[in-house]
Amino acid sequence: MSLKAQIDAYNVKKEANLPAEVLALMNTTNEELIAQHVRDNALQVGQKVENFSLVNHRGATVELSKLLANGPVIISFYRGAWCPYCNLELKALNDYLPQFKAQHASLVAISPQLPDETLSTAQKNELEFDVLSDASNIIASQFGLLFTLDERIQRLYTKFGIDFEQYYGDKSFKLPLPATYVINQSGIITYAFVSEDYTLRAEPEDVLANLKSENI
Template sequence: MTLQATLDAFRADFKAGKPPFNAPAHIHPIMERATAELIASGAAQRALKVGDKAPLFSLKNADGELVSSAQLLAKGPLVLTFYRGVWCPYCNMELEALQAFLPTLKATGAQLVAVSPQTAANSRKSTRITELEFPILSDPHNDVAAAFGLRFELPDYLIELYKGFGNNLPLINDDPSWTLPMPARYVIGQDGVIRYAEVNPDYTQRPEPSDMLDAIKR
């Protein structure tokens, strides 16, 4: 099953309220409204795209060690995936798919890292849940996401819904701002130029890991 088919099946079960889900029906139009508004804002079209120069960054991994994009690019092309956090099941399924694809990526010489605004403790939780063998970097305040044009503010009505879910983003991210990155995946060449870019304001839609192979091999 493809990654997107897995996500679609999860979304259908969630909306239908199948076990283990017990989400009230009224929440779905609220979440869909927020997604539709983010799509309509055109934010995804303003994010960095193929041919743009990727900003350099240094972020800490789950063990508190500083990791720089320059060091990673010295080893090979860099695959960079931005995700919302350990609380997002769609993100976790994408990380699992990337983990399964990791041997193929390693064979190309590419480096893979995930970036989220969550704290190191939550990144360690992500690693345990999805059994990752690639690093998760913490992006405080979504500053690196902003440099790629991915950061957005949640609308007030969605914040209230998230609070009801127990998704306390200020606690999860150690940041009071209630911002998130749009899910995105980039391939950056060793020259620092973006070779592949997939940005989707609909968090239920993710590209297949194999979609970026041609860009890596170029």
């Protein structure tokens, strides 16, 4: 099943289970964020990515340049373990990991979650790739992905029991847009999916197609 089909199925359940006013608020704030065109500031195909290093869910330092020495790198920016769309995406990418590796590609996921929370994300979703902690959204900011969660949604998520200070170590409510990149060994972006709409995610099959096209 495609990731989009999985997301569509989840949306049906969400619409059946959440009150109409909650759904309306989610839709309104999502549309307002889309209208801000935050993704216009994001890195795009053809641009170069500067080297960076982050700590993974096991406490080890992962450096982009060292990954690129072995092949292209797929980077998935996600919001957090509390986000069902993020979990669906991470699991879908994990399912494609053998095919990514067949193209000599590495896969990492990045969020501003604290290291303990990235460990929980990896364990919860049985992920077999590195989940990196981007404290204070330093790398997300370099990629031009950063935005501040709408105050109405902040209050709603707090009512849902989502403790942002627990997940991120602060209450800035700054998050990265969902984004997926493929970076070639020269550090150049060959594939970029960036969306202000948090319900839309890159299809792993499209990522794989990009890797194959670059290897021709």
